[in-house]
Amino acid sequence: MSDDALSQILKALRLKGSVYFHSFFKPPWGISVPALGNVARFHMAIRGNCWLRVDGVDEPVRLAQGDITIIPHGAAHVLSDRRDGEGTELEEVLVRSGFSGSGELAFGGDADEEACKLLCGHFEFDEGALHSILATLPSYMHLADTKTVNGYWLEAVMRFVASEIVEEKPGADAIVDRLTEIVFIQVLRSFVDNAGEAAGCLAGILNPRLGRCLSQIHRDPSRSWTVETMAQEAGMSRTVFAERFTALMGMTPLNYVTHWRMHLARRDLLDTAHPLIRIAEQVGYSSEASFNRAFKRQFNVTPGEMRRSAHRPTEEHALNN
Numbered sequence: 001m002s003d004d005a006l007s008q009i010l011k012a013l014r015l016k017g018s019v020y021f022h023s024f025f026k027p028p029w030g031i032s033v034p035a036l037g038n039v040a041r042f043h044m045a046i047r048g049n050c051w052l053r054v055d056g057v058d059e060p061v062r063l064a065q066g067d068i069t070i071i072p073h074g075a076a077h078v079l080s081d082r083r084d085g086e087g088t089e090l091e092e093v094l095v096r097s098g099f100s101g102s103g104e105l106a107f108g109g110d111a112d113e114e115a116c117k118l119l120c121g122h123f124e125f126d127e128g129a130l131h132s133i134l135a136t137l138p139s140y141m142h143l144a145d146t147k148t149v150n151g152y153w154l155e156a157v158m159r160f161v162a163s164e165i166v167e168e169k170p171g172a173d174a175i176v177d178r179l180t181e182i183v184f185i186q187v188l189r190s191f192v193d194n195a196g197e198a199a200g201c202l203a204g205i206l207n208p209r210l211g212r213c214l215s216q217i218h219r220d221p222s223r224s225w226t227v228e229t230m231a232q233e234a235g236m237s238r239t240v241f242a243e244r245f246t247a248l249m250g251m252t253p254l255n256y257v258t259h260w261r262m263h264l265a266r267r268d269l270l271d272t273a274h275p276l277i278r279i280a281e282q283v284g285y286s287s288e289a290s291f292n293r294a295f296k297r298q299f300n301v302t303p304g305e306m307r308r309s310a311h312r313p314t315e316e317h318a319l320n321n
Helices: 005-012 090-097 153-167 172-199 201-206 208-219 227-234 238-249 253-271 276-282 288-299 303-319
Strands: 016-026 030-033 039-047 050-054 061-063 068-071 077-080 104-108 116-124 141-143
Touching: 005 172, 005 201, 005 208, 005 253, 016 172, 030 090, 039 153, 039 172, 068 172, 090 104, 116 172, 141 172, 153 172, 172 201, 201 208, 201 238, 208 227, 208 238, 208 253, 227 238, 227 253, 238 253, 253 276, 253 288, 253 303, 276 288, 276 303, 288 303
Parallel strands: 016 104
Antiparallel strands: 016 116, 030 077, 039 068, 039 116, 050 061, 050 077, 068 141
């Protein structure tokens, strides 16, 4: 089965799911989670309910049993049993609860019958990842009552993840990471289903015709792409394609091609020792000079400067040892 556009983008961004803990909170309780860049944090209510207040968002969000929320930009937030409850700093919660780094995190008062069980973690992306899908995601995504999304599978998956964390069986980390990545993709799909074209770039990526074109661009970035050839891949007229693409993706088709090429070039610059001309040709530039100009317009540094800057600490460390 060939990769679709969303799968290709998430692979390029190096999406990696990770679960912090399976938590058990008894009223009264509140946790203040600090901001953390380059991650999308998530919380799922396995049992009971709680309130979520995201920094910069006016209204709090109520998480009921079965709900999942993702905070795409790693913003600071407070989880609490009360709508306006204050939160204890996360680091202090970890110390006071005696959390060892695995198993269940228990915190709060004594009201067992009103306890809230949450599955908490994050989705991490490649540092410096370059794609508009990240910038256009909202402050938070709330998927209410996951039983309504493709049956009961999502809630069942998350309960299975919770049991793997608690039981700590061999291979549990790998299972948990892969399953949470699947959950992230499903939440993105559901967000587009609910938001429609208001989802912007993500709606464009999941659009059947635009997605088919994007998949071909991702698969063959060195091709001499024009608006006409992209429109043919999408099965649309040139004018309609250009207007639709720009409206949903937030950039022109040719700008997107450059955007994707630069993302791939940056990755290869940092991950390989390939000569600049080889990287340039792989992403569609026939000369190193034209590649350098395009790269500098995107990143404000030349490819050579970025590579030297990235490897300088390692080189200095080697010289000092």
